[in-house]
Amino acid sequence: MPILNLIRYKNLLLIIVVQLLIRFALFEPFQIDVKLNLLGYSLLILATICIAAAGNIINDIYDIETDTVNKPDKLIIGKSISEKTAFNLYITLNLIGVGLGFYLSHSVGKSAFFSIFVIISAALYVYASFLKQTPVIGNIVISLLVAMSILIVGIFDLLPAITEDNKTTQITFFRILVDYAVFAFLINLVREMIKDIEDIDGDYNAQMNTLPIVIGRERANYIAIAVSLLPIIAVIYFIVTYLYKQQIAIGYFLTFILAPLIYATIKLYNATSKKHYHYISTTYKVIMLLGMLSLLLYPFILK
Numbered sequence: 001m002p003i004l005n006l007i008r009y010k011n012l013l014l015i016i017v018v019q020l021l022i023r024f025a026l027f028e029p030f031q032i033d034v035k036l037n038l039l040g041y042s043l044l045i046l047a048t049i050c051i052a053a054a055g056n057i058i059n060d061i062y063d064i065e066t067d068t069v070n071k072p073d074k075l076i077i078g079k080s081i082s083e084k085t086a087f088n089l090y091i092t093l094n095l096i097g098v099g100l101g102f103y104l105s106h107s108v109g110k111s112a113f114f115s116i117f118v119i120i121s122a123a124l125y126v127y128a129s130f131l132k133q134t135p136v137i138g139n140i141v142i143s144l145l146v147a148m149s150i151l152i153v154g155i156f157d158l159l160p161a162i163t164e165d166n167k168t169t170q171i172t173f174f175r176i177l178v179d180y181a182v183f184a185f186l187i188n189l190v191r192e193m194i195k196d197i198e199d200i201d202g203d204y205n206a207q208m209n210t211l212p213i214v215i216g217r218e219r220a221n222y223i224a225i226a227v228s229l230l231p232i233i234a235v236i237y238f239i240v241t242y243l244y245k246q247q248i249a250i251g252y253f254l255t256f257i258l259a260p261l262i263y264a265t266i267k268l269y270n271a272t273s274k275k276h277y278h279y280i281s282t283t284y285k286v287i288m289l290l291g292m293l294s295l296l297l298y299p300f301i302l303k
Contacts, residue, residue: 002080003089006060007053014289015052015149019045021295022153022177029299032173035108035160043100044156048149050097051117055124055145057090062128069202094121108160116152120145135211139192146188147181154178176298179238183291186231191284193224194268198277221271228265235261242301249297256290 023041027034036044060067060077067075077086101117123145131138154177162170196203196210197220203210212220235258243249264283271277 002076005074006057006076006081006086006089007093008056011056012049012053014292015049016045017289018150018292018295019048019153021292022150023157025295026173026176026298027157030173032158032169033161033163033166034157036104036157040104040107041157044104044153047097047100047104047117048152050093050100051121051124052149054090054093054097054121055128057086057093058125059128059132061086061090062132065206066199066202066208069205070199071202097121104156108156110156110160113155116148116155120148133208133210135209135214139189139196139211142192143185143188147185150177150181150184180292180295183231183234184288186227186234187284187288187291190224190228190231190264191281191288193220193227194277194281194284197221197224197271198274198281201274221268225265225268228261228268232258232261232265246297246301249294249301252294252297257287257294260287260290 023034026032034041061083064075064077064083077083098117098121102114105111105114105116123141127138127141127145131141154174158170158174158177193211197212197217200210200212200217204213211223215223235253239250239253239258243253260283264280264287267276267280267283271280
């Protein structure tokens, strides 16, 4: 169990669910041309979660000092698992993920795509060791990497299958993935800012320069509120532009995505304690899941 918590198995399960939904709820019902067979797609999912798990481990290794203050009851490295064991697991998972990326890039005939896995792996290390300590930039980088867990499906499964006959359809469905990637980016960006406010005490003791430490908790909270309006605006735009004739989809987006987003912003405006920020962070994680589950609606949206 400590290893599962170390790799953030719940977050990995979300990645698996999202990538399965893309393939079986979005692509297959519309008989979209794809490049990967079931084995290849399974390997893509495995490669993604291996690199993501490795990123979670290296993040925890560099966060030992801050987690001792912020989450002493959830501290794993140095308590349940040694730092050496954690680092060896980090190396192993990265090798598996990058190795699978090398195989997949050649199997789809795009050898240059191998660099994507290398860049993501390196970016996760740089984030944990350096960028996490910088105001906003670290939040943006990790949010971009979260968005890549969605886009990578299109890069490896849709783009290599493009022909002159199906180009329009392939690009249309890739744009759908881009929309969901933008949503994931915005939700994660808000959540990362909220977590920085939540963890300000431990980060301060570790001499980190997160946004709330640099400008103060109150100003950082105002910025987080402003950023929390972006996914609200994006969802409203998406509903008005693409769903205006789809009553079922409109009902789902209004009830399970837009309403919770507005609720989370209101709670953020009134937040004053670590407990409040933790609750709001969890709320955004649920919103992320509900947003991705909307992929199940596409057989109705695009019928």
